[in-house]
Amino acid sequence: MTQRTMTMTTSDLSATNKLEDVQGDNSSFRGLETRAVHAWFGKHHALAGVSLRFPERTVTGLIGPSGCGKSTFIRLLNRMHEFIPSAAMAGSVLLNGSDIYDPSEDPAMIRLKVGMVFQKPNPFPAMTIRENVLAGIKLAHLKRDNHDDIVEQCLTRAGLWKEVKDRLDASGGSLSGGQQQRLCIARSLAVEPQVLLMDEPCSALDPGSTLRIEETIKELAEKITVIIVTHNMQQASRVSDYCAFFLTDGGPGYLVEADSTRKMFTNPSDPRTADYVQGKFG
């Protein structure tokens, strides 16, 4: 189903990837990298020629107005895109140098390495807090025997341990929205991903929970790569090391520019980026 027509569009050229300059182009790049990826929904060309690098142990914020293809892009990074009937893609996505769309790759193994947290907190309703954290280990048939340690470790890293350590056997649905989202983060961490994708993880939460999760994200970045979609410019500037700005002119979404967050917010190369981060449109 991979429609690998390696077409180059003008957006490839305009969006010369600044992260490459930052990192230098070495062939043994560690982290996640996309090369000229495109996405289609049936005939609808949703995303065109995005090349980006996400270095290990960094946080990258994906920003841009609604409908510019951020969710589509992020779902390409762990092969969730292909669950949508008639969805197609082109280009390649490399994890530590190897193409995750290679026919020899098992998509389930890819998703184990590239985890995902969704917009709406969605703990499994029929499971307890503890079972929720361990759900991935069971689903992926991972052999682990220190379940108690895993539960404590993951909940601690997600910043939830202190609040729930006395009620691990309560239903996941009995937590507040912000707690539920941190539980979902803990659940993703239990399978030890190298990359964690987060699609607007705080959009359903109050400011307090949001800050709590941002702290969590920063701590996570000491060990793993985080890619986060957000509509909140302050959040992007607070939490991310790099930012990538997407846009659509009615056609397919494309990457306008990507750079260090400081540069994107103070002195971006493209005037549209400046307008967007200052809230002039979007």
Next chain:
Amino acid sequence: MTTVETPTPREMTVIYSRADRIFRGIVTAGALTSLLLLGLIASFLIFRSAGTFREFGINFITGTEWFSDGFREVGDESRADNSVFSIGPMIVGSLVVATIAMLFAIPLSIGGALYIEFYAPRSIYRILVAMLDLAAAIPSLIFGLWGIEIFTSFGVRWATFLNDRLGFIPIFSVEFENFGRSPFVAGCVLASLVVPITTSVAREVYSRTPRDLIDTCYALGGSKWGAIRSVVMPYGRSGVIAGAMLGLGRALGETVAIYLMLNLVFTYSYEILDSTGGNVASMIALKFGEATDKEISALIASGLVLFVITLIVNMIASNIVQRTTPRA
């Protein structure tokens, strides 16, 4: 310092708009009508069967004899009416056949529903759904006749096999080999009758699983089967049970298929491969045509028993549903 008086709670009045009031009236009337109908059915059954219950008491339910003293002329007072009515074996038969049917129907329905919803190629999905919903609406008579055709060959082979291999277990032993008329084969026919409706409900329920939760399973490195087991099936459990109850209601009340297949025998029999059996509904159909007044009262009493059994089964089911529904 002033003390604060505890205020009395204020009364809250609700003013319904005109449209609201009219709609409220309509739905209330609808609900009351169905309750009224149920009440009328129940009181009719109770009223007409009172005589039977007074005469035979608990023996009507536990006894094993059905004898209508039909030779006595109407109004002939020269000798007593020796009729005896009781339906113990028919109650057991109803439950046995329905249980066999559900044992086949539930796994088949769950499997079928999961296949259609998660494994069938997209190109035939719509056709399958349409066919299934259509099958659920086919009258049971037609299904029953078809099932009898099919299962008097298939079912008999299975029954023979069971008897050969497991005949040493009491319920699989037989006295006379006439598998075509055994509760086991009748259960198979009922299963084929029940499967469309339970599958249809199960598929509908499974299709409502939040996409988000399924996606999460995949995002955790799970397989499709993993997602089905940890999210789809728990999410759909209560709905599937409700669907199974619809099916069970159908199986308990099924008349024609059983009427055509089983020899009604008024002895308790748990040998499901033996050619004895029957159920309450088919017995009513069989006897109604030439029944005396007294016998009709007994038949109506049988109907009441079936009615109560169905109610009890439904109550147990809704209890299970409530206990197994996860708190959101």
